[in-house]
Amino acid sequence: MAEIADIAFFQELEQRPDPSLKQDAQGIPLIDLACPDMDALVHDIGHACRKWGFFQIINHGVPSELSHKLAEASHKFFHLTMDEKRKVRRDVGKVLGYYDTEHTKNIRDWKEVFDYTVQQPTLAAASVDENDHQVAHWENQWPQSPPEMREVCEEYAKEMVALGMRLMELIAMSMGLKAQRFEEFFKDHTSSVRLNHYPPCPLPELALGVGHHKDPGVLTILAQDDVGGLEVRQKSDGRWVGVKPTPDAYIVNLGDVLQVWSNGEYESVDHRVVVNSEKERYSIPFFLNPSHYIMVEPLLELIGGHQKGAKYRPYNWGKFALSRKRSNFMKLQADNIQIHCFKN
């Protein structure tokens, strides 16, 4: 990792973490996906989406052995030498793989990551130019070590897609839509998995593992270890609350695309990651994303069949995602693209 003395890591004063913040004992809602009462399950999901935009799920059906294998592979990978890790490094031409220079809102994050997509290859927008209809093929880069990395990562991704689509059915029902309503948006989905490693940070009061942000996609399913550090901005009062790790649970949060589809009924929520000076932390988010050619816009049946009621103008997912990826990769002069740019 780089030295903390590099001011690229320093957060603006008002963004710096509050070291006295306690991890909230109750925190975000806990939802049991094995609940036999479907109506109650749908109701609880709807409530969690409206009130928090964040919830935890247990009894989700993902084999814990697989999650442990992936966690182990991730540890082994990040403990390779920098030379080894850089063999699968992301650059301007290769958008997937390893990198340690991500910026959130133009401040460098105290972390290193490994990104891969689910579909091989993943079809994506070739450029951010609205008039360019060329399609790019994103290919994963796999390290030689640990040898099981590719297989475990691919198996995990399949589980995540199945779980993500199941959550989308429950979310659709909680909005009064038919369970399959969202299926059409995912034919060539651009979903990805990210392995995050947050090394111990000598000045945790100045830097953040990930600066505050909202996830741009549809929803995120996050596995975190037992260290803690994820904070959510509470919708009710704007305060940051720590999300206490629950063994074998996933944290689910809604992204910007769902906010637009629901015409603002379900909001994506600001979150960030604080780091600490003693322990390293690992997390694994899965980002469920639509096909690149999807125009994201409020669902007609939720706006009374009339564009007049739409709070957002349509935007192309592929162009949006690519422009966000580019801005995360380097420090730009301006803030990166956000959905409020498409607000009516």
Ligand SMILES: O=C(O)CCC(=O)C(=O)O
């Ligand atoms: O590491 C975490 O707990 C969250 C990471 C995150 O928010 C992200 O990668 O988008």
Ligand SMILES: [Fe+2]
């Ligand atoms: Fe996030």
